[in-house]
Amino acid sequence: MEIEQIGIVEARKRLGTLVSRxxxxxxxxxxxxxxEENAxxxxxxxxxxxxxxxxQAEVVEFKExxxxxxxxxxxxxxxTDADDMFRHFGVTRDGQEL
Structure with missing residues (x-):
């Protein structure tokens, strides 16, 4: 299925029509x-x-x-320590991504 792509300026002009579609x-x-920014x-x-x-897919993966x-x-x-664990999971102690 090919998805239509438009710019944000055009989307603002056509928002009502796009929502209806x-x-x-x-x-x-x-x-x-x-x-880099698409929605x-x-x-x-x-x-x-x-x-x-x-x-549903997450449940299947979890069960596996x-x-x-x-x-x-x-x-x-x-x-080796808590910092090693946080690095392994790619986050800092406050939950920010590395």
Whole structure:
């Protein structure tokens, strides 16, 4: 499915139409503010379905990890100190990403 892409200025001009298309035709649109900043406008129903599918996939992954751990297939992590642990997970003590 090819997704329409428009700039943020054009999106402002067409917002009502874009929202209607997202809600009634389930047509998403990618809105670009810059090369690095993009968002996708979708209906609330489509977003709820996305969240449901994502949560479902996370449950499956979690169950697979539990099964691996129960079979002894998950290596234990060890750290020299708390700072070593935070570095391993890519965060600082206050939860900021490194």
């Amino acid at each position: 997202a809600v009634h035709a389930h047509t998403p649109v990618r809105i670009s503010r810059s090369a 996708v406008l979708i209906s609330e129903d489509d977003y709820a379905e996305f969240r449901r599918l994502r949560e 990890r539990i099964a691996k751990a129960e079979r002894g297939e998950t290596p234990a992590l060890s750290f």
